[in-house]
Amino acid sequence: xxxxxxxxxxxxxxxxxxxxxxxxxxxxxxxxxxxxxxxxxxxxxxxxxxxxxxxxxxxxxxxxxxxxxxxxxxxxxxxxxxxxxxxxxxxxxxxxxxxxxx
Numbered sequence: 001x002x003x004x005x006x007x008x009x010x011x012x013x014x015x016x017x018x019x020x021x022x023x024x025x026x027x028x029x030x031x032x033x034x035x036x037x038x039x040x041x042x043x044x045x046x047x048x049x050x051x052x053x054x055x056x057x058x059x060x061x062x063x064x065x066x067x068x069x070x071x072x073x074x075x076x077x078x079x080x081x082x083x084x085x086x087x088x089x090x091x092x093x094x095x096x097x098x099x100x101x102x
Contacts, residue, residue, distance in 0.1 A: 058098055065091050 072079070072087040086092035 055101070058094070058101075062091075062094050062098070065094055 070090040072081065072084065072090070072093070081087045084093050085096055
C-alpha cells in the first residue's frame with residue numbers, strides 16, 4: 001500500500017517541465033504495471049499452494065500403503081505399464097513417484 005501511495009505521489013507531483021496530464025498518464029501506467037504484476041503473482045500463487053497439498057496427500061497415501069502392499073498385476077494381469085518400474089508393488093510405485101518429484 002505504501003508503494004502505491006508513493007508511486008502516485010511521485011508521479012502526480014508536477015515538476016517544472018512536466019504538466020499535470022503527463023503526471024496522470026504516468027500514474028495510470030504505474031497502476032497498470034502493478035495490476036499486471038498481480039495477475040502474474042496469482043498464477044504462481046496457485047502453483048505454489050498446490051505443491052505442498054500434493055506432497056501431503058502423497059505422504060498420507062504412503063502411510064496407508066505401509067500397512068498393506070498390493071500388486072497392480074492382481075487387478076490387471078495383461079496390462080503393460082509404461083512408466084511404472086515395479087508394478088508388483090504399490091509401495092515401490094509410490095516410492096518411485098515420491099523420488100521423481102524431487
